[in-house]
Amino acid sequence: MYSSLEQKYQRIQKELMAGVVALVGVLLIGTFWYRFVEGWSWEDAAYMTVITLATVGYGETHPLGDRGRLFTIALILMGVITIGYIVNRFTEAVIEGYFQERIRLQQVRRTMESLSGHYIICGFSRTGRQIAMEFQAEGVSFVIIDSDFESVRKAQEMGYTIYQGDATLDETLLRVGIEKAACIVAALPSDAENLYTVLSAKYLNPGIRAIARASTEEALQKLQRGGADAVISPYITGGKRMAAAALRPQVMDFVDGIISGTDRQLYMEEYLLEPGVCPVVGQTLGQAKLRVQTGALILAIRRTDGNLIGGPTADTVFMPGDVVIAMGTAEQLRALNQLLGPISSKKLRRPKKM
Template identity: 60%
Template sequence: MLDPYYQRLRKELIISSLGLAGVFIGGTLWYWLVEKWSLLDSAYMTMITLSTVGFSEVNPLDERSRLFTMGLILTGIIVIGYMVNRFTEAFLQGYFQQGIRLRQKRNVIDKLSGHYILCGFGRMGSYVAKEFTAEAIPFIILDSEQEEVEKASQMGYLALQGDATLDECLLMAKIETAICVVAALSSDADNLYTVISAKALNPTIRAIARASTEEAVKKLERAGADAVVSPYITGGKRLASAALRPQVMDFVDGILSGGEKSIYLEEFLLDENTCPCLGQTLIEAGLRAKSGALVVAIRRSNGILIAGPTGGSILEAGDSLICMGTAEQLRILNGILMPISAPRIPRKRE
C-alpha cells in the first residue's frame, strides 16, 4: 500500500497522462470533423503540432484552423510540461522503485504459508518481532500507522499497512494460511475485534492477544483467544517474584531470553502420523537418556496439564511435551519425536 505522498503522485501522473491523451484526441477530431481530413492525416497533424517538430501542415489551413492550431500548441506545451515535471519528480522520489518493491513484497506475501501474523508494531510488538526473528519464525507485521510500517521495513521485517480489525487487511496478510495471529495493538477493543475477525476467517488459527485489564482478559478468552497476556498483570507478578525469589527469576529469564548457558524451553506436539513413541511411557521412550533434554510437563489433548511427569506417564497422540535443554539436546529430541519433520532449532539471541 502506497503512502499518501505516492498516492498523490500517482494520481497526478494519471491526470497528466489522461490530459495529454485528451488533447491529442481533441486535436485529431477537429481536423477530422471540421477540416474533413482523413483520420490518419488528422492524427499526424495533431502529433507534429504537439511535438513542435516544425514540419509543414498536411493541408493548407484557413484563419480559423490556424487559430485552433495555435491554441493546440499552447495547450500541448502546458500539458506536456506538467507531465514531464510529474514524471521527473516521480523518478527522483523513487515512485517507480517503490512500485517494484511493492510488487516484490506482494509476491513474497502471496507465497506465505504456515506463518505468524503480528498485529501492531509498538513497544510490545517490536519485542515479539525480535523473538520471532531469533527463532527463525516466518511472520508478517500488520500495522495501521505508516511510520511503524516503514520502521519495521527498515529493520528487515515483512510489513503491511492496514487495520488488523478489518477482514480485508487480515486477508492481505494471508490469514487463511497462517497458523497463529498475535494481537499486540494498544487498544483492548481493537485486539478483541482482531481475534474475532481472525477466528471467523480461519477457525483453526491460534490467537494470542494483549490485554490491559482483567476484564479485557476475560472478554478476549470468551471471544476465542487461545492465550491472553496482560503486560501489567504479568509484569507485577514478575516484579514480586524477582523480589521474593531472585535466583529462580534469574534462571527463568535465562530460559526465556537465551542466557549465557543457552538453556531453552521448547514445545513438541506428538503427531499420530509421525511420532514413533506413542503408547510408550517416558521410561520406555527413553527421551532423557537419548537426548539429555528434560520433559518438565505434558499437556494432554483435552487441556489437562501434568507438571513434573513421572517415568510411568504414557505418551498419547495430541499431547504437547514441554521440554527443557540446550539447543543440541532439543534438536536430538526433535529427531526422536518427529523424525520426518524439519526441526525448528532454537538460536541464541544476540
C-alpha cells in the same frame, strides 16, 4: 505492503493515465480537424498534428487559412498543457520514488501471498517491537499490522514485513493471510481493539491461536471469553515476576535465562506428538528412553484435553496429540527432534545466537 501508500500510488498512476488519455485525445482532435475540416489526407493530418504538438518548428504541411491557424494555436496550447501535466506527474513520481516503491510493494505482496503457517503481530508499539525481535531471532515468518505511518516507517527501516491498516477489520486480516496463519498476537494499545481483533481472527480462522494483550484484569477476562487462547497483562505479569525475583531470585534468573535465551547453554522447546508419525506414541517415558538417547530433560506433557502433567514419571504414557515440553542444550534438543520423527506441526528452530 501499505494500504495508504497503495492508494497514493494508485492516484499517481490514474493521473499519469489521465494525462496520456488527454494527449491521445488531443492527437485525435488535431488529426480529425486537418482531415475533415481542412480536407487533408490522413498521413498529412497526422503528421501536421505531431509536429505541431512537438513544437519542432517545421512549416505548415499545406497552406492554412485564418481558421486553420487559430485552430493550430489552440492545438499547440492544448498540447503544451497536456504534456506539461504529464511531465509534472512523472517528475513527482520519480522524486517520490514511485517506481522503486512500486516494485518493492509488489515484492511484499508476493511475499504475503506466499505466507503459510506464519505469525501476525497487530501493533508495532514497544510491545509489538519486542515481539517482532523475538520472532526474528527465532527465525519464524511473521507479518506486522499497524495503522500509524511512523510505526510503519520504523518497521520498514528494521526490515520487517508490515501492512498499514486497521487490524480490527476483516479486510485487513485477509490481506495478511489470516486464513493460512498459525498464530495472531493482538498487541494494540486499546483493550477494545484487541478484543475486536481476536473476534475477527477467530471468525476468519477458527483454528488460529490467538494471543492478546490486556491492560486490566476485567479486559483479561473479556478477551478470554472472546476466544483468546492466551491473554497477557504486562502489569499483572510484570508485578508477579518482580515479586518472584525478590523472593526467589536464583529461580527467576534461571527461568529468565532459558526463556529469553540469555543462558547460552540451556533452551526450552515444545514438540507435538502426531499419531502415525511420532514413533514414541503409545510408549511410556521409560520405554522411550529419551533422556538416555538425547540427554534432554522432559519437563512436562500437555494432554489434548488441556491437562498438564508436570515432571512426568517413567510410567507416563505418550498419547497422540500430546505436547512435550523439554529442556536441554541445542544439540540435545535437535537430537530429541530427530528421535521424535518428522513433526510437521512444529519443527525445532535453531536456538538464537548471543
